[in-house]
Amino acid sequence: MATAExxxxxxxxxxxxxxxxxxxRVSRSFxxxxxxxxxxADVDLTIPDxxxxxxxxxxxxxxxxxxxxxxxxARPSSGRAVVRHDDPRRLAHSVVFQDYSVxxxxxxxxxxxxxxRARGVSKRxxxxxxxxxxxxxxxxxxxxxxxxxxxxxxxxxxxxxxAFACDPEMLxxxxxxxxxxxxxxxxxQEQLLALxxxxxxxxxxxxxxxxxxxxxxxxxxxxxARPGRVIADIEIxxxxxxxxxxxxxxxxxxxxxxxxxxxxxxxxxxxLRLDKATS
Amino acid sequence: xxxxxxxGRRAAAASGGHDIELVPGRRELDPARANRLDKRWVTAxxxxxxxLLVSFWQVAATxxxxxxxxxxxxxxxxxxxxxxxxxxxxxxxxxxSAQRIALGYALGAAAGVLAGLLIxxxxxxxxxxxxxxxxxxTVPKLAILPLLLLILGIGEASKxxxxxxxxxxxxxxxTNGALEAVPTSHxxxxxxxxxxxxxxxxxIVLPAASPQIFVGLRIAAGMAVLALVGAEFVAAESxxxxxxxxxxxxxxxxxxYIGIVTISVLGVLANGLLRLAQRVCLPWxx
Numbered sequence: 297m298a299t300a301e302x303x304x305x306x307x308x309x310x311x312x313x314x315x316x317x318x319x320x321r322v323s324r325s326f327x328x329x330x331x332x333x334x335x336x337a338d339v340d341l342t343i344p345d346x347x348x349x350x351x352x353x354x355x356x357x358x359x360x361x362x363x364x365x366x367x368x369x370a371r372p373s374s375g376r377a378v379v380r381h382d383d384p385r386r387l388a389h390s391v392v393f394q395d396y397s398v399x400x401x402x403x404x405x406x407x408x409x410x411x412x413r414a415r416g417v418s419k420r421x422x423x424x425x426x427x428x429x430x431x432x433x434x435x436x437x438x439x440x441x442x443x444x445x446x447x448x449x450x451x452x453x454x455x456x457x458x459a460f461a462c463d464p465e466m467l468x469x470x471x472x473x474x475x476x477x478x479x480x481x482x483x484x485q486e487q488l489l490a491l492x493x494x495x496x497x498x499x500x501x502x503x504x505x506x507x508x509x510x511x512x513x514x515x516x517x518x519x520x521a522r523p524g525r526v527i528a529d530i531e532i533x534x535x536x537x538x539x540x541x542x543x544x545x546x547x548x549x550x551x552x553x554x555x556x557x558x559x560x561x562x563x564x565x566x567x568l569r570l571d572k573a574t575s
Numbered sequence: 576x577x578x579x580x581x582x583g584r585r586a587a588a589a590s591g592g593h594d595i596e597l598v599p600g601r602r603e604l605d606p607a608r609a610n611r612l613d614k615r616w617v618t619a620x621x622x623x624x625x626x627l628l629v630s631f632w633q634v635a636a637t638x639x640x641x642x643x644x645x646x647x648x649x650x651x652x653x654x655x656x657x658x659x660x661x662x663x664x665x666x667x668x669x670x671x672s673a674q675r676i677a678l679g680y681a682l683g684a685a686a687g688v689l690a691g692l693l694i695x696x697x698x699x700x701x702x703x704x705x706x707x708x709x710x711x712x713t714v715p716k717l718a719i720l721p722l723l724l725l726i727l728g729i730g731e732a733s734k735x736x737x738x739x740x741x742x743x744x745x746x747x748x749x750t751n752g753a754l755e756a757v758p759t760s761h762x763x764x765x766x767x768x769x770x771x772x773x774x775x776x777x778x779i780v781l782p783a784a785s786p787q788i789f790v791g792l793r794i795a796a797g798m799a800v801l802a803l804v805g806a807e808f809v810a811a812e813s814x815x816x817x818x819x820x821x822x823x824x825x826x827x828x829x830x831x832y833i834g835i836v837t838i839s840v841l842g843v844l845a846n847g848l849l850r851l852a853q854r855v856c857l858p859w860x861x
Contacts, residue, residue: 367767368766368767369763369766369767387768387769389767390767390768391763391764391767391768393760393763393764395760396758396760396761397760397761397763397764399761399764399778399779399782399783400859400860401782401783401785401857401859401860402778402782402859403859410768410770410778411768411769411770414768414769414770414771414774414778415769442858442859443859444859444861462768468767
């Protein structure tokens with residue numbers, strides 16, 4: 297991190313300097329009917345505590361696979377990844393999925409309270425934490441609604457509140473805003489930015505949107521496809537606390553956007569050529 | 576123009592005669608009224624059709640268009656029903672059947688859901704048992720009644736077991752299918768929040784599967800009635816099945832109709848009860 301101020305205010309525990317995530321030569325391949333597909337090839341990645349790290353890349357670059365490995369939902373085919381877990385009473389991480397992960401049979405309040413209660417926290421405390429987080433994502437008055445009664449943006453806010461409310465040591469987000477319409481997406485970007493700045497937690501954030509990655513991240517890891525790998529690792533120099541409007545005005549914002557797009561664009565074009573060659 | 580002139584835009588006069596005019600109809604202009612009328616009509620028809628059918632039957636019987644030895648007039652059936660009621664026989668038969676089906680169904684359904692959850696959560700066990708379960712499911716349960724009579728005797732146990740076994744397999748197979756259909760995203764969300772095995776079933780697997788489980792429970796209720804009547808035909812001294820079967824020996828056809836109608840009412844009630852239970856248990860599922 298280049299800027300001085302965020303370093304101090306965003307580090308979770310002052311004494312422990314071990315990275316939050318250490319990925320060492322992790323590969324992952326899948327068997328498909330046409331043969332072996334290498335989703336990740338020899339990925340090395342170290343994420344320090346408190347960093348907001350965005351994974352950007354074209355479809356098939358393995359960014360979701362990497363996140364799923366970090367979440368413990370998939371295993372590497374080779375190599376190893378270490379996720380730090382300081383306090384066994386807390387979750388090492390919680391995950392916000394793209395969509396469809398809010399349980400339709402639980403009310404908004406019950407959805408948010410479930411992971412808190414699963415940790416053995418008392419009903420009263422869980423209710424208080426749930427209420428607080430629903431307030432912070434602007435869902436006051438919808439506590440007893442069923443997810444089916446909410447809009448997509450509201451449902452995703454439930455998912456975000458749920459992930460934050462159980463106070464995990466780290467947040468893993470897999471394109472949490474991808475299914476939303478453009479305006480709702482802008483709004484939730486602002487909310488996420490504010491929340492992440494207040495909470496100072498490590499966040500790994502997978503997104504297709506370069507702009508979103510620049511606005512939110514301390515760092516952008518650009519990934520390439522076939523096989524999935526890291527092709528660039530870029531530090532975002534905008535100081536915190538920042539706001540989207542502020543960042544968009546910076547000259548550097550445009551340059552960064554252009555640079556990252558040139559990297560991703562090459563990947564997407566390769567993919568087009570490959571698709572044409574195989575068809 | 577067939578629709579009222581105030582309802583919408585007229586197609587531009589200059590264009591030809593093939594323009595499509597898009598205007599609101601009666602339903603769009605006053606949806607509340609249209610729905611109210613709909614509801615009234617639906618209710619009226621639902622009541623009217625059976626009333627008409629029974630009236631026609633009554634007329635046909637009185638006019639001797641049909642043979643009243645086989646098709647006694649509804650008024651005659653009603654009179655015989657009153658006789659059965661007064662003698663207390665009706666209550667005996669109804670009570671015996673209701674008790675058998677309630678107990679047998681509860682046993683079979685509870686065991687079916689429980690076994691389905693246990694088997695469904697363990698892949699190896701499921702793979703090991705699946706062929707056997709399918710083979711047993713296919714056996715018409717009435718075919719094992721003689722065996723049950725042999726093992727358990729002619730008492731209540733054999734009839735309860737027959738109903739329970741019938742219900743068990745239907746509920747088990749539906750529960751298993753329901754578990755397989757639980758979206759991975761919900762399972763993974765649960766796993767990522769560190770839920771243990773019990774919380775996983777309680778908070779995620781069971782609720783996610785329950786709409787499909789209820790389908791199995793409703794199908795099983797119908798099959799339970801079938802098993803009940805079958806068992807009472809051959810191996811009972813009481814119950815609605817016995818009433819129907821025995822009326823053939825006695826030559827009193829109206830008892831058959833009383834038994835049949837009572838059973839069908841029982842079936843409708845059971846179905847309604849299950850629907851109500853589903854609505855109460857799964858308020859999120861519409």
